[in-house]
Amino acid sequence: MFGPDDASAAGVAAAGRGDTVAGTVAPAGAASGQLRRTGLPAVEDLARVIPPQEVRRRGPVAVFECFERIPCDPCYWSCKRGAVKPFGDINDLPEVDWERCNGCGLCVAACPGLAIFVVHEGYTDTTSLIKLPYEFLPLPEVGQVVGALDREGTRVGEARVVRVQKPREKVGTPVVWIEVERDLAHVVRNIAVAGGERGE
Amino acid sequence: MAAVLNPQVMVVGAGPAGMSAALAAADCGVKVLLVDFFSQPGGQLVKQTHKFFGSRGQYAGVRGIEIARILGEKVRSHPHIEMLLDTQVLGYYPDGVLTMERSVDGDSEYLKARPRRLVVCAGASEKPLAFPGNDLPGVYGAGAVQTLMNVHGVMPGRRAVMVGAGNIGLIISYQLRQAGVEVAAVVEAAPVIGGYAVHASKIRRLGIPILTSHSVKEAHGERELEAVTVWRVDERWQGIPGTERRFEADVLCLAVGLSPLAELLWQAGCRMAYVPELGGHVPWHDEHQQTSVPGIFVAGDAAGVEEASSAMVAGRIAGLAAAASLGACPRYRELAGEARAQLEALRAGPPGEKIRRGLTRLEEVGRRVRAG
Numbered sequence: 095m096f097g098p099d100d101a102s103a104a105g106v107a108a109a110g111r112g113d114t115v116a117g118t119v120a121p122a123g124a125a126s127g128q129l130r131r132t133g134l135p136a137v138e139d140l141a142r143v144i145p146p147q148e149v150r151r152r153g154p155v156a157v158f159e160c161f162e163r164i165p166c167d168p169c170y171w172s173c174k175r176g177a178v179k180p181f182g183d184i185n186d187l188p189e190v191d192w193e194r195c196n197g198c199g200l201c202v203a204a205c206p207g208l209a210i211f212v213v214h215e216g217y218t219d220t221t222s223l224i225k226l227p228y229e230f231l232p233l234p235e236v237g238q239v240v241g242a243l244d245r246e247g248t249r250v251g252e253a254r255v256v257r258v259q260k261p262r263e264k265v266g267t268p269v270v271w272i273e274v275e276r277d278l279a280h281v282v283r284n285i286a287v288a289g290g291e292r293g294e
Numbered sequence: 295m296a297a298v299l300n301p302q303v304m305v306v307g308a309g310p311a312g313m314s315a316a317l318a319a320a321d322c323g324v325k326v327l328l329v330d331f332f333s334q335p336g337g338q339l340v341k342q343t344h345k346f347f348g349s350r351g352q353y354a355g356v357r358g359i360e361i362a363r364i365l366g367e368k369v370r371s372h373p374h375i376e377m378l379l380d381t382q383v384l385g386y387y388p389d390g391v392l393t394m395e396r397s398v399d400g401d402s403e404y405l406k407a408r409p410r411r412l413v414v415c416a417g418a419s420e421k422p423l424a425f426p427g428n429d430l431p432g433v434y435g436a437g438a439v440q441t442l443m444n445v446h447g448v449m450p451g452r453r454a455v456m457v458g459a460g461n462i463g464l465i466i467s468y469q470l471r472q473a474g475v476e477v478a479a480v481v482e483a484a485p486v487i488g489g490y491a492v493h494a495s496k497i498r499r500l501g502i503p504i505l506t507s508h509s510v511k512e513a514h515g516e517r518e519l520e521a522v523t524v525w526r527v528d529e530r531w532q533g534i535p536g537t538e539r540r541f542e543a544d545v546l547c548l549a550v551g552l553s554p555l556a557e558l559l560w561q562a563g564c565r566m567a568y569v570p571e572l573g574g575h576v577p578w579h580d581e582h583q584q585t586s587v588p589g590i591f592v593a594g595d596a597a598g599v600e601e602a603s604s605a606m607v608a609g610r611i612a613g614l615a616a617a618a619s620l621g622a623c624p625r626y627r628e629l630a631g632e633a634r635a636q637l638e639a640l641r642a643g644p645p646g647e648k649i650r651r652g653l654t655r656l657e658e659v660g661r662r663v664r665a666g
Contacts, residue, residue: 124644125491127486129491129494129495130486130487130491131485131486131487131506132487132494132498132504132506133487133491133494133495133497133498133504134495134498135491135495159492159495160492161491162490162491162492162644163643163644163645164347164490164492164643164644164645165347165348165349165603165639165640165641165642165643165645165646166347166348166349166354167349167350167354168345168350168354168355171350171355172355183639183642183643184348184349184639184640184642184643185639185642185643185644185646204355205355206344206345206346206347206354206355206492207347207490207492207493207496208492208496209492209495229472230471230472243499243501244499245495245498245499246498246499246501247498247499247500247501247502248501265357265359265360267345283499284499284500
């Protein structure tokens with residue numbers, strides 16, 4: 095799926111770093127053993143949900159890091175463009191139609207599992223854009239430089255806050271847009287905001 | 295001597311199952327008495343600040359606290375529902391009378407009710423865990439920590455260790471961090487995480503480690519909790535010496551499972567069965583949520599520990615069935631059929647496997663009930 099010239103192949107591999115045990119490739123629709131043991135998706139989990147390179151570079155697109163069959167379908171109802179395919183069984187894994195997704199991020203705020211991110215690889219020549227759910231206070235300010243954290247909460251660089259989408263209702267999930275080093279598009283999944291961390 | 299209340303249907307417990315049962319029965323036109331020991335309706339929903347899974351019919355994507363508010367308003371404004379809060383049901387007597395104690399301005403009064411139908415939605419209680427030092431202040435059930443933070447706005451401490459990586463342990467670890475409490479680690483005796491992967495990934499992104507195949511060895515402290523020693527456990531869940539790790543912590547949170555609160559059903563003589571998959575002793579019940587005692591129904595965690603989404607649907611079935619048994623629900627077959635289809639869908643995936651296994655075991659008990 096990822097050629098050697100693919101800038102983010104390294105990012106994807108790094109995203110899934112960990113102890114993927116050879117021979118434990120999970121069947122379709124089942125989460126990997128690594129995910130069930132550690133909470134960290136394995137390379138094979140991510141490979142199933144990260145869109146092809148031409149889609150990722152075209153513009154913002156949703157990446158559904160939803161690997162386990164659970165009874166849940168708000169993403170389907172949240173999408174105004176019909177980009178989340180209808181669920182036959184409410185336990186099905188969501189499937190995204192890349193041709194319809196424009197990366198608007200409505201699903202990011204709607205997902206109860208906070209498992210959806212919007213990624214625009216090559217937002218500029220040197221950066222990528224990530225829209226992520228963030229339910230902590232204080233919310234960052236636009237322009238603020240915050241810590242860029244990976245799936246284990248480890249700081250892997252810096253991120254510049256591009257936009258903060260506050261929910262219409264107080265109980266909603268804010269979505270923060272950040273700009274990161276281009277190759278970190280599939281690595282950064284959280285931010286560290288100075289001034290502590292309090293629940294939204 | 296207190297007068298005896300005579301509702302057509304009495305629902306014990308105003309959580310997600312009880313409120314759904316009360317609304318379903320009241321919508322059929324029967325008079326419902328809904329009783330809860332807490333000062334507001336909602337049960338566990340009042341502290342659940344996470345967004346629900348499930349489908350639209352069960353408020354998917356809505357936070358538990360909001361569902362409590364929405365259902366609470368419906369219950370309060372329903373002309374056929376009378377709600378008694380701050381009221382603890384004390385017992386069930388052979389003549390079908392339930393006794394209650396109601397707190398009023400620091401005093402209490404004694405009440406009795408003889409309902410024509412009873413729906414028990416009493417919920418569940420947290421299971422304890424035995425280890426040296428588990429009586430130290432700072433060792434909490436996870437539910438208590440959630441109540442302190444999300445109902446009363448009180449920080450339980452500065453640094454916590456969570457025991458249990460089921461959904462409750464994972465969700466409360468996240469909420470501890472939202473409240474500004476550091477979480478040193480989540481320990482889980484099983485070799486895999488029990489809760490949903492999305493909840494686990496959420497707390498991993500916050501830098502919280504999850505130690506599977508680990509349990510608490512000992513809690514330390516002079517007057518209150520100061521540190522926790524955890525160790526690796528083998529396949530038989532026995533601690534392995536030499537694998538100890540010590541965490542400084544002033545909060546130790548136990549999220550190691552729930553037991554159904556079924557005392558009233560025992561008292562009423564309902565046929566009970568021990569089904570570990572459903573949390574312990576549960577009342578046998580049929581597809582109408584009716585127990586072995588005609589006229590007594592059960593739903594929610596009291597019928598078997600499960601998610602709140604399915605509790606709402608099962609509660610609805612119980613309320614409809616109670617009304618139907620009084621001749622007040624002409625569309626029962628259709629409405630209950632729709633609800634049962636929802637319930638089956640919610641239980642159809644891998645997380646529902648345990649519940650399905652438990653219900654199969656309960657069904658075997660049912661066959662013996664009918665045979666005997």
